[in-house]
Amino acid sequence: MTLESPNGQVITGSVRLVHAAGMHARPAVKLTKLAKKFQAHISIRASDAAEWINAKSIAKVMALRAARDCIIQIKASGEDAEGAVAALVDLVAADFPDNAS
Amino acid sequence: MNERATIAGLAYRGRTASIGFAHGPFVRVDGATSSGRVAAAPPDEAAALRAALVSAGQQIAKLAEAVGGDAAQILEFQVALLEDDDFLDPVFAAIAEATPAHTAWSSALEEQIADYNAAADEYLQARSSDLADLRDRVLRTLRGGEGEAPKIPGGAVVCADDLPPSQFLEIDWSRGGGLALLRGSPTSHVAMLARARGIPMIVQLGSVPANARTALLDGEGATLELDPSAEQIGLFERRRDLLRKNRASARAILRRPAASWAGEKIRLLINIQRVEDLEHADAQYADGIGLMRTEFLLGQQSGLPDEEMQYRAYDAVLRWAGKRPVTIRTFDAGGDKPVPGFTVDGESNPFLGVRGLRLCLARPDIFRIQLRALARAAVRENLKVMLPMVTMPAELEAARGIFVEAVDQLQSEGIPAGLPEIGIMVEVPAAGLAIEQFDASFFSIGSNDLAQYLTACDRTNGALANLIDPLQPAMLNLIKHIVDYGRRAGREVSLCGDMAGDPRCVPALLSCGLRELSVNPSALALIKQTIDGLSSGAFRV
Numbered sequence: 088m089t090l091e092s093p094n095g096q097v098i099t100g101s102v103r104l105v106h107a108a109g110m111h112a113r114p115a116v117k118l119t120k121l122a123k124k125f126q127a128h129i130s131i132r133a134s135d136a137a138e139w140i141n142a143k144s145i146a147k148v149m150a151l152r153a154a155r156d157c158i159i160q161i162k163a164s165g166e167d168a169e170g171a172v173a174a175l176v177d178l179v180a181a182d183f184p185d186n187a188s
Numbered sequence: 189m190n191e192r193a194t195i196a197g198l199a200y201r202g203r204t205a206s207i208g209f210a211h212g213p214f215v216r217v218d219g220a221t222s223s224g225r226v227a228a229a230p231p232d233e234a235a236a237l238r239a240a241l242v243s244a245g246q247q248i249a250k251l252a253e254a255v256g257g258d259a260a261q262i263l264e265f266q267v268a269l270l271e272d273d274d275f276l277d278p279v280f281a282a283i284a285e286a287t288p289a290h291t292a293w294s295s296a297l298e299e300q301i302a303d304y305n306a307a308a309d310e311y312l313q314a315r316s317s318d319l320a321d322l323r324d325r326v327l328r329t330l331r332g333g334e335g336e337a338p339k340i341p342g343g344a345v346v347c348a349d350d351l352p353p354s355q356f357l358e359i360d361w362s363r364g365g366g367l368a369l370l371r372g373s374p375t376s377h378v379a380m381l382a383r384a385r386g387i388p389m390i391v392q393l394g395s396v397p398a399n400a401r402t403a404l405l406d407g408e409g410a411t412l413e414l415d416p417s418a419e420q421i422g423l424f425e426r427r428r429d430l431l432r433k434n435r436a437s438a439r440a441i442l443r444r445p446a447a448s449w450a451g452e453k454i455r456l457l458i459n460i461q462r463v464e465d466l467e468h469a470d471a472q473y474a475d476g477i478g479l480m481r482t483e484f485l486l487g488q489q490s491g492l493p494d495e496e497m498q499y500r501a502y503d504a505v506l507r508w509a510g511k512r513p514v515t516i517r518t519f520d521a522g523g524d525k526p527v528p529g530f531t532v533d534g535e536s537n538p539f540l541g542v543r544g545l546r547l548c549l550a551r552p553d554i555f556r557i558q559l560r561a562l563a564r565a566a567v568r569e570n571l572k573v574m575l576p577m578v579t580m581p582a583e584l585e586a587a588r589g590i591f592v593e594a595v596d597q598l599q600s601e602g603i604p605a606g607l608p609e610i611g612i613m614v615e616v617p618a619a620g621l622a623i624e625q626f627d628a629s630f631f632s633i634g635s636n637d638l639a640q641y642l643t644a645c646d647r648t649n650g651a652l653a654n655l656i657d658p659l660q661p662a663m664l665n666l667i668k669h670i671v672d673y674g675r676r677a678g679r680e681v682s683l684c685g686d687m688a689g690d691p692r693c694v695p696a697l698l699s700c701g702l703r704e705l706s707v708n709p710s711a712l713a714l715i716k717q718t719i720d721g722l723s724s725g726a727f728r729v
Contacts, residue, residue: 107463107464108464111311111315112262112265112318112377113261113262113265116261116268119268119272141274143272143274144272144275145265145268145269145272146269146272146274146275147272147274147275149315152307154497155463155464156500
């Protein structure tokens with residue numbers, strides 16, 4: 088897991104998806120719910136895919152079809168971007184615990 | 189009455205989704221349709237859909253609150269979609285261009301459903317029924333038909349094409365009952381709910397008449413009997429009582445050392461669909477992995493899996509097994525398992541088409557990547573590789589040729605690699621009958637397809653369940669023929685189909701000379717106990 092905070096506006100992070108079944112319905116719901124708590128514009132992608140998708144869209148997050156062990160990259164811009172990236176990295180790294188929504 | 193008489197006593201076979209027994213009234217349920225709604229002007233259509241989405245969200249939230257726990261989490265996926273602007277914006281854009289609200293909504297959902305259905309991952313396919321659930325709920329609300337929950341008597345055997353989770357939750361299961369689905373999947377949300385509630389459930393029954401009055405549902409044996417006779421009911425009840433008693437003692441038996449029968453050790457291995465199946469609590473007690481399917485690797489969004497990704501999956505399983513043997517089957521795509529970019533489209537009979545090894549040999553570009561990954565994994569030495577759907581010895585030799593090439597190439601690149609033992613899955617009768625022609629290290633009998641091809645019965649067609657009976661002489665003779673050859677030639681023979689996990693079949697398999705069976709992790713305890721009972725004479729009939 089890495090967290091960089093360049094001088095610019097965009098905060099990025101990345102984390103390995105350890106969830107046994109990959110990014111399936113329950114983890115995807117938790118991820119989008121958490122993302123929606125932040126004002127920041129948040130995008131994610133899986134394993135260096137070309138396209139970044141909106142982390143607040145359940146349809147898009149499910150469509151990632153992210154498998155176990157792939158690297159989820161997160162980038163966010165906006166006021167609470169730093170907190171958003173940190174929270175999402177924690178959520179994925181901790182394997183989507185039930186108390187994290 | 190005549191029609192009733194023809195269905196009385198008929199039995200249908202599907203796949204187990206949740207174990208248990210149910211005996212009750214037979215109730216047929218069907219899904220919603222979107223007919224009978226007249227569209228208004230675009231702004232009103234948009235407002236109508238918005239109102240329907242809000243109302244549907246409230247209905248689901250209310251339901252989630254009432255059921256709580258895991259079931260509520262399942263419904264959250266639907267709520268999240270209702271609040272997903274990226275998903276809804278195109279729907280409203282279509283409405284603004286004069287598409288009726290119900291059409292715009294349905295087509296957006298249909299697109300998603302098709303997407304999930306196309307996934308090779310069974311878990312993802314199963315999500316499509318959650319989406320159908322949401323589609324139908326919003327459509328009903330749009331039509332003004334709220335709270336349409338069908339009236340179902342307590343303890344009923346409910347039969348549907350597929351049943352969405354919210355409809356399952358609206359049924360009162362407090363008096364028991366069971367669920368029989370014509371399609372559906374054991375990994376669907378509704379199957380998870382049924383298991384959690386202890387409601388027996390069968391999926392993939394194919395077609396079943398709608399006009400029966402009562403039914404017996406046996407989740408264990410995956411059978412549905414309609415309008416049963418007194419004799420059928422008696423047998424059913426005896427089976428139920430026996431299994432209840434057995435289950436309690438089965439778990440204790442798991443911890444004991446290997447099962448044995450007639451003085452010989454019986455090796456019990458497990459079948460896995462994906463790496464996560466090893467998380468099953470009973471998996472640790474297996475003597476190895478008799479069948480690791482690899483088709484799950486073909487379900488990735490990023491397209492076909494690369495060598496590194498495959499290698500990591502294989503290596504993870506070999507590491508888990510330690511010194512125990514692991515048999516990995518090369519891609520068995522085609523048949524009922526289409527894979528975009530790999531399988532052949534438009535075959536008139538895919539089960540008899542270019543599938544399994546036939547397809548891999550037709551696509552050496554894809555096959556070579558898998559064999560390279562397997563050759564790298566083979567350095568752990570507990571790996572065996574099995575080829576599916578082999579018909580002629582030349583196919584085995586062609587595959588071996590590509591495998592040897594892959595090993596040589598890896599070694600010349602300085603990458604550690606080895607050639608594992610190569611065996612074949614025996615599921616084509618032609619291969620079984622001429623088994624001595626195949627220079628394979630081992631043979632694994634795939635009894636599901638072998639029975640299907642031997643009896644010319646589509647195994648998903650419930651109306652043929654009697655003809656595809658795996659215990660018929662033709663099947664047992666062929667199994668014995670293969671086992672006898674294996675003994676003479678010193679080649680290992682095992683069986684990895686549903687027969688191995690069916691306690692009724694086990695005595696016959698042992699009598700045929702089989703000493704190695706591979707079953708789903710959930711059946712391990714039951715089969716070990718069955719063998720234990722056979723050797724102590726308790727079950728001898």
